Amino acid sequence: MAETRPYKKPLPRVDEESRGYWEALARHELYFQRCRDCGTARSYPRAVCPSCLSSATEWVRASGRGTVYTFTVTQQNQTAGFRDELPYVLAMVELEEGPRLVTNLVGCAPDDVRTGMPVEVAFEDVTGEIALPKFRPA
Amino acid sequence: MSIWGTTAVVGAWEHPTRFAPHMTAFQIHAESARGALADAGLTIGDVDGFFTSGVGPIGLLSLCQHLDLRPDHVDSTSIGGSSFVSHCLHAAAAIAAGLCKVALVTYGSTAASERFAVGTAGLVMGEPPDQFEAPFGPTIVGSYAMVAQRHMHEYGTTSAELAEIAVTMRRHAGLNPHAKYREPITVEDVLASRVISSPLHLLDCCVISDGGGALVLTSAERARDLARRAVLILGGAEAVRHLGIGRHDLLDVAARQSGPLALARAGVRHDDIDCCMIYDSYTITVLATLEALGFCKPGEGGAFCAGGRIALGGALPVNTDGGGLSSNHPGMRGIFLVIEAVRQLRGEGGEAQVSDAKLALVHGTGGMLGQRHSGVTMILGRS
Ligand SMILES: [Zn+2]
Numbered sequence: 001m002a003e004t005r006p007y008k009k010p011l012p013r014v015d016e017e018s019r020g021y022w023e024a025l026a027r028h029e030l031y032f033q034r035c036r037d038c039g040t041a042r043s044y045p046r047a048v049c050p051s052c053l054s055s056a057t058e059w060v061r062a063s064g065r066g067t068v069y070t071f072t073v074t075q076q077n078q079t080a081g082f083r084d085e086l087p088y089v090l091a092m093v094e095l096e097e098g099p100r101l102v103t104n105l106v107g108c109a110p111d112d113v114r115t116g117m118p119v120e121v122a123f124e125d126v127t128g129e130i131a132l133p134k135f136r137p138a
Numbered sequence: 139m140s141i142w143g144t145t146a147v148v149g150a151w152e153h154p155t156r157f158a159p160h161m162t163a164f165q166i167h168a169e170s171a172r173g174a175l176a177d178a179g180l181t182i183g184d185v186d187g188f189f190t191s192g193v194g195p196i197g198l199l200s201l202c203q204h205l206d207l208r209p210d211h212v213d214s215t216s217i218g219g220s221s222f223v224s225h226c227l228h229a230a231a232a233i234a235a236g237l238c239k240v241a242l243v244t245y246g247s248t249a250a251s252e253r254f255a256v257g258t259a260g261l262v263m264g265e266p267p268d269q270f271e272a273p274f275g276p277t278i279v280g281s282y283a284m285v286a287q288r289h290m291h292e293y294g295t296t297s298a299e300l301a302e303i304a305v306t307m308r309r310h311a312g313l314n315p316h317a318k319y320r321e322p323i324t325v326e327d328v329l330a331s332r333v334i335s336s337p338l339h340l341l342d343c344c345v346i347s348d349g350g351g352a353l354v355l356t357s358a359e360r361a362r363d364l365a366r367r368a369v370l371i372l373g374g375a376e377a378v379r380h381l382g383i384g385r386h387d388l389l390d391v392a393a394r395q396s397g398p399l400a401l402a403r404a405g406v407r408h409d410d411i412d413c414c415m416i417y418d419s420y421t422i423t424v425l426a427t428l429e430a431l432g433f434c435k436p437g438e439g440g441a442f443c444a445g446g447r448i449a450l451g452g453a454l455p456v457n458t459d460g461g462g463l464s465s466n467h468p469g470m471r472g473i474f475l476v477i478e479a480v481r482q483l484r485g486e487g488g489e490a491q492v493s494d495a496k497l498a499l500v501h502g503t504g505g506m507l508g509q510r511h512s513g514v515t516m517i518l519g520r521s
Contacts, residue, residue, distance in 0.1 A: 009273060009275065010260070010272040010273055011273065012269035012270065012272070012273050013269045014269075015266070015269075017266070018266075018269065018270075032384075040383065041383070041384075042383035042384060043383065043384030044266070044267065044270040044384070046266070050382070050383055051383070069288070069388075070284040070285070070287045070288040070291065070388060070508070071284065071287060072280045072283035072284050072287055072335045072336050072337075072338075073333070073335070073336040074275060074277065074280050074335050075332070075333050075334055075335060075336070076258045076277070076279075076334050076335065077258055077259075077260055077275055077277050077280075078255045078258055078259050078260070079259060079260030079275070081275075082260055082275040085275075088275060090274055090275055090276055090277075090280050090284070090335075091284075092284060092388075092508075098384075098385060099383070099384035099385065100381070100384045100385065100386075101270070101384070102270060102271045102274055102276065102381075102509070103274055104274045104275070110336075115287060115288065115290075115291040116291070126273075132273050132274070134274075
């Protein structure tokens with residue numbers, strides 16, 4: 001997607017613990033991790049399972065469906081990028097597989113957002129390498 | 139020697155300024171140190187333990203140089219606004235363990251005159267959790283707002299119930315000559331103020347001020363020879379909560395862990411507490427904290443805070459100085475919770491005095507309530 005206007009919001013730092021996550025998102029696929037030893041799912045991605053300290057990790061593709069766990073309609077944020085897009089909806093979405101993500105809700109009026117509302121992932125390409133997992137009403 | 143009941147706050151001083159464009163934060167630290175040491179009847183030369191939280195470029199080492207301190211024991215625990223409550227617990231432990239004899243805790247900030255957007259600046263990309271949050275525009279107020287939204291969803295808590303807390307704090311501020319805002323407000327005023335991050339309105343948010351303060355602690359034994367009535371540290375505990383692996387219950391705030399532990403360590407019950415100083419960065423912080431501490435059941439915070447229960451003259455007066463919502467909030471206000479508790483337990487509350495206050499509970503909350511935060515509870519008692 002050709003974005004010509006400069007993207008001013010913070011870009012995620014792609015590090016060795018999360019590279020696979022961001023690479024999948026760039027392909028418009030949402031993954032979370034599960035421990036191969038104790039089976040605990042985790043979000044955000046990290047190298048070592050906090051439950052049992054195992055490094056044996058599998059990536060599980062999420063369906064992209066979930067519900068709004070909580071949200072806030074942000075009316076004030078002084079930071080460049082966000083300042084120009086007020087109001088916007090900051091939310092936590094609970095994936096149907098369990099883990100939750102901090103995200104934005106898009107594709108609906110902020111006043112129409114409700115806790116518990118079903119949503120689905122909507123990938124937003126922000127640079128050639130980075131796509132962000134946002135959510136819209138399902 | 140046990141920590142609890144064997145150490146005391148012997149000096150406390152709150153800087154009266156709320157706006158100090160003519161001062162530096164270092165200067166506020168230094169003037170506060172002077173005030174608290176004078177209050178204790180001690181000198182800077184007596185200080186052998188130093189506790190402060192690094193803020194921006196101001197670190198513990200820089201402050202040691204500024205005050206020309208050469209302490210035997212230092213602690214720069216930095217866990218947000220609760221840090222200074224934590225410093226008191228750590229100072230108590232250090233004194234009880236013999237690591238230092240006279241501990242100085244200082245705080246100073248010029249957040250207001252620097253026009254620092256404390257609650258509404260975005261998250262800067264830093265440590266690992268940030269890259270999964272910062273791209274979506276979280277703010278500090280937004281983090282607390284998401285907890286408020288979840289509380290409303292689970293329990294039907296209303297904006298009017300949250301507003302009642304702001305109204306009560308303002309009423310207390312009216313009795314505090316140094317408070318930043320003293321004019322009474324109504325629930326309607328809070329609800330009519332603009333939304334900053336739904337469901338929180340402007341008047342659900344703490345003020346941004348300059349300011350600072352300092353505390354001096356020593357052993358209860360030494361305190362007997364000092365000028366002021368000592369305030370004993372009877373118990374305390376710390377806890378942290380965070381999103382963890384993505385399954386965290388947002389209403390399970392740190393106070394749920396630190397509160398019962400602190401009460402048990404002090405050997406007291408909720409009914410014994412005469413007043414509370416509860417970190418009020420936002421109205422929801424007070425409601426969620428009182429529930430988590432166990433003063434009421436989960437979901438009952440709205441009703442609990444209504445009808446004057448947490449006002450002066452009520453069953454459990456909270457933030458008798460007007461709190462962060464009306465008196466002062468230079469970015470981290472944990473030290474003011476302790477200073478106001480000391481004032482009450484010494485009987486120096488003036489018009490805002492809680493009659494015969496013997497036991498106070500202080501609870502600091504630091505960080506972002508909906509993402510990762512600290513909670514520090516401390517029980518203080520009249521000697
Ligand atoms: Zn595991």
